[in-house]
Amino acid sequence: MITMQFLTRTRIEIPYYWYLDFMFFQYLVFYLIIAIPKLYTKRYLVLCVVSTVIFLGCSCTANGLRAEQAISFLVGVWISDNYAKVKKWLMNPMILLTLMIGGTLLLATKQIPAIRMNEGEILWQGIQLVMKISFAMAFIAGVYWVRRLFDNGFTTLVGGISYELYLVHFRLLGLLQKGTLGMCIFLGVSIVGAWSVNKISNYIKKRIC
Numbered sequence: 001m002i003t004m005q006f007l008t009r010t011r012i013e014i015p016y017y018w019y020l021d022f023m024f025f026q027y028l029v030f031y032l033i034i035a036i037p038k039l040y041t042k043r044y045l046v047l048c049v050v051s052t053v054i055f056l057g058c059s060c061t062a063n064g065l066r067a068e069q070a071i072s073f074l075v076g077v078w079i080s081d082n083y084a085k086v087k088k089w090l091m092n093p094m095i096l097l098t099l100m101i102g103g104t105l106l107l108a109t110k111q112i113p114a115i116r117m118n119e120g121e122i123l124w125q126g127i128q129l130v131m132k133i134s135f136a137m138a139f140i141a142g143v144y145w146v147r148r149l150f151d152n153g154f155t156t157l158v159g160g161i162s163y164e165l166y167l168v169h170f171r172l173l174g175l176l177q178k179g180t181l182g183m184c185i186f187l188g189v190s191i192v193g194a195w196s197v198n199k200i201s202n203y204i205k206k207r208i209c
Contacts (some may be wrong), residue, residue, distance in 0.1 A: 019166075022066055026050075026073040047074040059125040067125040068132055075133060090141035099141070103134035157191070164194035164201070 029050055033039045039046055055070035057063075079086045089095055106127050109115055118124050143150070158165065169190045177185070 018065055022069065023073075030073070030077070043077065044074070047077060050074075055125065055129065056122070059120075059122045062120050064120060064125060064128065068128045070129060071133065072136075075137075087144075090137065090144065096138055096141045096145075099134045099138035103131050103138060106131035106134065157195075161191070161194040161198045164197040165190060168193040168197060 029046070033043045033046055051071045051074050055067050058067035058070065110124075110127055110131070115124065115127070172186060172190055172193065175182075175186050175189060
């Protein structure tokens with residue numbers, strides 16, 4: 001789709017579930033890396049090339065959401081390979097502070113009129129990409145710092161069905177009514193729906209794996 005948009009200079013409307021096909025493509029590339037030993041030894045080079053192509057292609061076709069997430073999969077693989085080192089790194093208060101300050105400065109930079117005039121272009125998308133990666137890493141580190149606050153049954157439940165919540169919740173936004181009761185109904189129905197999808201998904205995986 002990105003290639004078609006780039007060649008035809010047209011924009012294809014991105015559906016709400018844009019993230020699914022984006023992740024599918026990333027995992028397809030990663031499967032090939034795993035399946036071919038020579039590629040696995042050069043996985044970071046391959047993923048850097050893929051991320052660069054995605055960033056440039058999506059920036060040129062005004063697919064900002066994908067461009068902003070172009071290196072997220074690469075960062076995730078690196079964290080997985082260096083988990084202990086990254087965990088220690090993120091627990092450093094100075095690094096956490098640096099990530100927050102860096103993200104905040106980039107957020108402020110976005111508000112400069114001369115920068116906002118280039119919204120959707122490569123410069124803008126580059127700022128968005130680095131800003132969001134900085135904030136994401138800072139948020140992950142911050143949550144880990146206060147992880148004891150999340151050591152409860154509700155958080156465990158929601159964490160276990162978080163992906164399904166992402167898939168289900170927006171389809172239920174029509175249920176959302178103003179007030180506390182409406183919010184509680186929306187939350188309850190979303191959790192039940194996500195839990196059901198999770199169980200169905202697990203059942204299917206057990207049947208075919």
